[in-house]
Amino acid sequence: xxxxxxxxxxxxxxxxxxLYGYGFILLWIVGFALFMAVPLVQTLNYSFNQVTVTxxxxxxxxxxxxxxxxxxxxxxxxxxLLIGYTVETLVSVPIVLIFAMIIALFxxxxxxxxxxxxxxxxxxIVITSGPVIKELTAQGAxxxxxxxxxxxxxxxxxxxxxxxxxxxxxxxxxxxxxLWFSGVQILIYLSSLQKIDRSIYEAAAIDGASSWEIFxxxxxxxxxxxxxxxxxxxxxxxxxxSENKVIRYIYDQTYDVHGGIGYASAMAFLYFGxxxxxxxxxxxxxxxxxxxxxx
Amino acid sequence: MSFLHHPFADYLRSVLxxxxxxxxxxxxxxxxxxxxxxxFVYLQPLLFMFITSIKSASDLLNPMVxxxxxxxxLGNYEKALRVLDYPNTLLTSILISVIxxxxxxxxxxxxxxxxxxxxxxxxxxxxxxxLSTFIIPPQNTVIPQMLMYRDLGLLGNPLALILPALxxxxxxxxxxxxxxxxxxxxxxxxxxxxARLDGASDIRIFFSIAVPSALPAYIVxxxxxxxxxxxxxxxxxxxxxxxxxxLPMQLxxxxxxxxxxxxPGTVNIFDRLNEAVKMSGTFLNILPLLVxxxxxxxxxxxxxxxxxxxxx
Numbered sequence: 001x002x003x004x005x006x007x008x009x010x011x012x013x014x015x016x017x018x019l020y021g022y023g024f025i026l027l028w029i030v031g032f033a034l035f036m037a038v039p040l041v042q043t044l045n046y047s048f049n050q051v052t053v054t055x056x057x058x059x060x061x062x063x064x065x066x067x068x069x070x071x072x073x074x075x076x077x078x079x080x081l082l083i084g085y086t087v088e089t090l091v092s093v094p095i096v097l098i099f100a101m102i103i104a105l106f107x108x109x110x111x112x113x114x115x116x117x118x119x120x121x122x123x124x125i126v127i128t129s130g131p132v133i134k135e136l137t138a139q140g141a142x143x144x145x146x147x148x149x150x151x152x153x154x155x156x157x158x159x160x161x162x163x164x165x166x167x168x169x170x171x172x173x174x175x176x177x178x179l180w181f182s183g184v185q186i187l188i189y190l191s192s193l194q195k196i197d198r199s200i201y202e203a204a205a206i207d208g209a210s211s212w213e214i215f216x217x218x219x220x221x222x223x224x225x226x227x228x229x230x231x232x233x234x235x236x237x238x239x240x241x242s243e244n245k246v247i248r249y250i251y252d253q254t255y256d257v258h259g260g261i262g263y264a265s266a267m268a269f270l271y272f273g274x275x276x277x278x279x280x281x282x283x284x285x286x287x288x289x290x291x292x293x294x295x
Numbered sequence: 296m297s298f299l300h301h302p303f304a305d306y307l308r309s310v311l312x313x314x315x316x317x318x319x320x321x322x323x324x325x326x327x328x329x330x331x332x333x334x335f336v337y338l339q340p341l342l343f344m345f346i347t348s349i350k351s352a353s354d355l356l357n358p359m360v361x362x363x364x365x366x367x368x369l370g371n372y373e374k375a376l377r378v379l380d381y382p383n384t385l386l387t388s389i390l391i392s393v394i395x396x397x398x399x400x401x402x403x404x405x406x407x408x409x410x411x412x413x414x415x416x417x418x419x420x421x422x423x424x425x426l427s428t429f430i431i432p433p434q435n436t437v438i439p440q441m442l443m444y445r446d447l448g449l450l451g452n453p454l455a456l457i458l459p460a461l462x463x464x465x466x467x468x469x470x471x472x473x474x475x476x477x478x479x480x481x482x483x484x485x486x487x488x489x490a491r492l493d494g495a496s497d498i499r500i501f502f503s504i505a506v507p508s509a510l511p512a513y514i515v516x517x518x519x520x521x522x523x524x525x526x527x528x529x530x531x532x533x534x535x536x537x538x539x540x541x542l543p544m545q546l547x548x549x550x551x552x553x554x555x556x557x558x559p560g561t562v563n564i565f566d567r568l569n570e571a572v573k574m575s576g577t578f579l580n581i582l583p584l585l586v587x588x589x590x591x592x593x594x595x596x597x598x599x600x601x602x603x604x605x606x607x
Contacts, residue, residue, distance in 0.1 A: 024409025031462025
């Protein structure tokens with residue numbers, strides 16, 4: 001008898017707790033349904049239709065896979081842009097990760113004026129926005145200092161096969177901007193570095209390990225989680241960046257007479273699919289590396 | 296051989312190369328040289344922007360003038376201020392970034408607290424959905440939203456940005472929910488439990504115990520949210536175009552606005568649009584953020600330690 005009532009009270013307590021839990025996240029659930037789930041399904045629906053917007057509402061005309069096949073097989077620009085996006089992302093992610101890691105390692109050392117350097121390296125978090133980047137790129141201020149304009153470099157680029165030329169060119173013209181996407185990643189690395197127990201370094205040093213060995217055997221493996229997080233963050237940030245050419249193209253097609261909402265929606269989903277593939281690729285590659293590192 | 300073991304040689308070696316207790320001079324010099332070089336490259340676009348913005352037309356044309364202008368010329372700023380309609384767009388930008396940020400911070404803290412402190416079914420699902428809101432690109436959801444706002448007559452109205460923030464779907468909201476989740480998770484439960492034994496309600500516990508102790512998370516979230524809202528242009532252009540104009544929106548149509556104000560055929564060559572004016576406009580666009588950053592830099596720089604963000 002007593003046990004049963006205890007049991008029941010346990011259940012009501014748990015229900016009560018769950019109810020409060022749902023209460024706290026209720027606003028978010030409503031918001032998710034209204035601003036994420038419903039629009040996502042609607043966009044998916046648009047992508048299978050010919051959409052025309054009239055004053056009274058929108059007309060849908062079912063067109064099966066027409067929008068998708070048009071994006072993949074007829075449109076000369078879209079596939080080109082997707083390839084460009086893939087190349088740029090795969091070039092940028094390792095640069096951002098390595099740069100962020102190096103800067104974080106620097107900032108983790110104690111030295112005078114560290115505060116000043118921290119301010120410098122986190123500055124781009126504040127100022128990186130679409131229009132600013134666009135203006136800077138237009139003025140050539142984003143290239144690795146002076147390199148992209150040297151005639152010899154231009155000639156060298158011309159001799160490269162096209163498949164190699166675009167990543168190299170991208171690297172030269174946007175090098176600093178790629179680095180500018182590293183701010184948050186430096187923060188994340190720094191926090192991971194600060195969590196490594198100091199005594200491990202001391203123990204390793206006593207055992208005669210050099211700084212080089214300490215980095216590869218202790219520091220790098222303990223940064224593996226942060227690396228995965230940073231890689232995902234970098235891919236997502238680059239893919240959502242408003243000056244991203246694919247995004248600009250989809251946006252322009254939305255209002256284009258020959259494009260339209262249906263076509264833009266189909267491209268949005270294709271782009272999203274590619275982005276997920278890239279994310280998965282980067283994720284599994286790094287996970288494999290991380291599990292090897294801990295062994 | 297004995298020369299190498301002379302006490303002075305030992306001393307010199309320890310100063311230059313360091314020993315167990317301290318770093319050597321060589322090491323320090325290399326460290327600073329590297330940091331200064333990287334820092335310079337890193338900030339080069341910013342320096343370029345500022346220096347170009349104070350160049351007069353003759354300095355711009357003079358190939359000898361690269362990094363040091365012959366005079367401090369403020370005429371570009373005068374024009375850029377007018378073209379950007381600075382007082383108005385600045386005020387709009389402040390409102391458009393502060394109000395959604397405030398709501399977003401409060402709502403995300405509620406969600407983070409609910410996830411950190413309560414056990415309920417479907418929590419894993421909520422986390423997965425949260426992650427999906429972070430990953431799904433805006434163009435996959437923006438068109439139906441825009442059409443909905445059009446039907447409601449909210450296009451061009453700041454409410455178009457405020458409503459999602461109020462429902463926890465603001466810009467990059469998933470990150471803030473995770474910040475609060477981590478923040479509340481790292482707080483000790485003891486205080487809240489003893490308050491519960493004393494009969495305090497859950498809501499009271501949240502406001503009087505959890506909120507004050509997670510204050511750093513609030514400040515960091517609020518600041519980052521302001522910055523990200525300020526810099527966001529994809530959604531703001533779609534939702535606010537034709538209504539209010541923010542500073543970045545005005546910057547993105549700078550050329551057009553300039554030519555409306557100074558028609559190319561009618562003004563003399565020195566008043567044509569040049570890169571100095573463009574750079575002044577760009578600099579004016581980031582100036583408020585730079586001010587914010589330098590005043591609050593402690594919160595940016597130490598945000599990680601303060602909020603206890605890990606990396607999970």
